[in-house]
Amino acid sequence: MRAQPKASHFIDGEYVEDTDGTVIESIYPATGEVIARLHAATPAIVERAIAAARRAQPEWAAMSPTARGRILKRAADIMRERNRELSELETLDTGKPIQETVVADPTSGADSFEFFGGIAAAGLNGSYIPLGGDFAYTKRVPLGVCVGIGAWNYPQQIACWKGAPALVAGNAMVFKPSENTPLGALKIAEILIEAGLPKGLYNVIQGDRETGPLLINHPDVAKVSLTGSVPTGRKVAASAAGNLKHVTMELGGKSPLIVFDDADIDSAIGGAMLGNFYSTGQVCSNGTRVFVNRKIKPEFLKRLKVRTDAMLIGDPMDEATQIGPMVSWAQREKVLAYIEKGKAEGATLLTGGGIPNNVSGEGYYIQPTVFADVTDDMTIAREEIFGPVMCVLDFDDEAEVIARANATEFGLSGGVFTADLTRAHRVVDQLEAGTLWINTYNLCPVEIPFGGSKQSGFGRENSLAALEHYSELKTVYVGMGPVQAPY
Ligand code: NAD
Numbered sequence: 001m002r003a004q005p006k007a008s009h010f011i012d013g014e015y016v017e018d019t020d021g022t023v024i025e026s027i028y029p030a031t032g033e034v035i036a037r038l039h040a041a042t043p044a045i046v047e048r049a050i051a052a053a054r055r056a057q058p059e060w061a062a063m064s065p066t067a068r069g070r071i072l073k074r075a076a077d078i079m080r081e082r083n084r085e086l087s088e089l090e091t092l093d094t095g096k097p098i099q100e101t102v103v104a105d106p107t108s109g110a111d112s113f114e115f116f117g118g119i120a121a122a123g124l125n126g127s128y129i130p131l132g133g134d135f136a137y138t139k140r141v142p143l144g145v146c147v148g149i150g151a152w153n154y155p156q157q158i159a160c161w162k163g164a165p166a167l168v169a170g171n172a173m174v175f176k177p178s179e180n181t182p183l184g185a186l187k188i189a190e191i192l193i194e195a196g197l198p199k200g201l202y203n204v205i206q207g208d209r210e211t212g213p214l215l216i217n218h219p220d221v222a223k224v225s226l227t228g229s230v231p232t233g234r235k236v237a238a239s240a241a242g243n244l245k246h247v248t249m250e251l252g253g254k255s256p257l258i259v260f261d262d263a264d265i266d267s268a269i270g271g272a273m274l275g276n277f278y279s280t281g282q283v284c285s286n287g288t289r290v291f292v293n294r295k296i297k298p299e300f301l302k303r304l305k306v307r308t309d310a311m312l313i314g315d316p317m318d319e320a321t322q323i324g325p326m327v328s329w330a331q332r333e334k335v336l337a338y339i340e341k342g343k344a345e346g347a348t349l350l351t352g353g354g355i356p357n358n359v360s361g362e363g364y365y366i367q368p369t370v371f372a373d374v375t376d377d378m379t380i381a382r383e384e385i386f387g388p389v390m391c392v393l394d395f396d397d398e399a400e401v402i403a404r405a406n407a408t409e410f411g412l413s414g415g416v417f418t419a420d421l422t423r424a425h426r427v428v429d430q431l432e433a434g435t436l437w438i439n440t441y442n443l444c445p446v447e448i449p450f451g452g453s454k455q456s457g458f459g460r461e462n463s464l465a466a467l468e469h470y471s472e473l474k475t476v477y478v479g480m481g482p483v484q485a486p487y
Helices: 043-062 065-081 083-094 098-104 106-123 155-168 184-194 211-216 230-242 265-281 294-309 329-344 398-406 421-430 463-468
Strands: 009-011 014-016 023-028 033-039 128-131 134-142 145-149 172-176 202-204 221-227 246-250 256-259 289-293 348-351 369-372 389-395 413-417 435-438 471-478
Touching: 009 043, 009 184, 023 083, 043 134, 043 145, 043 172, 043 202, 043 211, 065 083, 065 106, 065 155, 065 184, 083 098, 083 106, 083 155, 083 184, 098 106, 106 155, 106 463, 145 155, 145 211, 155 172, 155 184, 155 202, 155 221, 155 463, 172 211, 184 202, 211 221, 211 230, 221 230, 230 246, 256 265, 256 398, 265 294, 265 389, 265 413, 289 294, 289 398, 294 348, 294 369, 294 389, 329 348, 329 389, 389 398, 398 421, 413 421, 421 435
Parallel strands: 145 172, 145 221, 172 202, 221 246, 256 289, 256 413, 289 389, 369 389, 413 435
Antiparallel strands: 009 014, 009 202, 023 033, 128 134, 134 471, 348 369
């Protein structure tokens, strides 16, 4: 098997196997071929990983932030040196085209290690609070053992986005990747050890929805950070609440992308295509409800169709390929069912809508699809599809489109294309979402906070804000004179 790792889990600095766990087959989505066979963590493996993390964490927390950061920066350098190899693994894991993975996956993981490694010294400072003669100070202290649970769309990035701030803040992590994409995180764990991370601080265990609760409910776990769907988020947050654990929830969305009539149409189409077709549409922040002003609708749809029809679907390992398969057979079935619903509920299929005929029958391919004349009540406009399906909706005026954009339980992100900067700021100010873009879409550099509002979650990843979610404040009041007791 061409991507078989040394073992299923990485615990306490080494690969560990336990064949008692249920088998997890890693399938290359472009061919349906089984490329690795792993085992889900048994309760004994979960126990071992958490015990290793717990053992290693105090000494790590006692190191200076600069020393911790130096190790992360070394890991960033190794990831960049191995970008090609890691990108190929990411493509095998997910089916995403290599032209994407070489620029968006290990590199964004490396950015995260570099950023958090670099701000370690300054980002964890506390404050001094003068109180007359007395004073107080605050310290930012780690939480302890943090659990990361990943989705399958960006497995290496998610493993790093959770690992980097957790580690630099002085925590240990046990990370469980999605059962669909088990391979990438193991390499991240290996690289961290090579960079000098003491063993036990970053552990990876495999598993599915049965394994997650074993981690979340463990008494030695202080925090859970989940990237996943809203229904999973509700379950994980509810379990974590039982023991008052810290939580970060990076969940799904149905984000609006609003194109006003003065927008640069080609730029707006580029943004809408990136925000619907990149990673074969499997991006949480996608702008899947594209509201287009009725005055420019004919021109917008005409140019969008030409550009969508020209996209290259095919072998993800071919540098020219722009659209790879979906991650799994089940996910493609789900998306195809939504496409059928779109047709049945009366949306106009502008292009796509099925399985392409130029690719291998065994891969989970699907055509990039655009529906026009979508209305707010249609299922495809309300539910997260998580595939390459763009819904174009018409609108006439600003107040109307803002109200319709916000009429959703989700609040992950949104975007506005317009030449009128005053309007751009006015509109984003009223959109209910955690991350918004003006005249661009879906750019998430590590410097900016990323995360959702409403049912799309809480907490933030990336930027200095992430450190707040992997640490807590300790306040110390210092009395400088005798205690004034009234008795
Ligand atoms: P999912 O919710 O099915 O699974 C996510 C992870 O949770 C997996 O590792 C899974 O094994 C685990 N899990 C499932 N049930 C669990 C339970 N009861 N307890 C503990 N763990 C459990 O999501 P998915 O299908 O892997 O990913 C797609 C979803 O993720 C989409 O909704 C997408 O929008 C979202 N997503 C969000 C972000 C973000 O940053 N906001 C990023 C990527 C993906």
